[in-house]
Amino acid sequence: MEGVTAMPTLRLAYATQYLIAVIAVFVLWSQVGGQSHLDLMPWYVKLGLGAGAALAVVKATAAAVSQEHAWNGRTLKWFGILLVLLLGCGLASYYCHLYLEDNGDDQQDTSTSVGRVIPPGGGSVSGWAAIRTEHASKEGA
DSSP states (O other): OHHHHHHHHHHHHHHHHHHHHHHHHHHHHHHHHOHHHHHHSOHHHHHHHHHHHHHHHHHHHHHHHHSSSSSOHHHHHHHHHHHHHHHHHHHHHHHIIIIISOOOTTSOOOOOOOOOOOOTTSOOHHHHHHHHHHHHHHHHO
């Protein structure tokens, strides 16, 4: 009877581990690869690589639990698949960095000109304020 309740508990543990692994994969990917690159990437690439990496984590755990020694052939196989998928994540981020990122190279020179405003009469700006004040007082009288 104990074996009957152990299997659903183990499935629940694997499902929970998968959900945690999905979160961990995408947080790691955004921190290492850059969130801006991840935002530019097509959704199906993110879904395939992210879900595949999370599944590889769970399968490696299941392989480690299934036999007496944790590091067995099946565990190493799924660990290798995980490394290949994570390498794929890095290559996809690098591709987005090279080809999908907008660097603004196609824009013309947008430098602004800096100039000085010279008021009529050739005076300085502070002198202009004084002239305006005197002019306003003469008009009021």
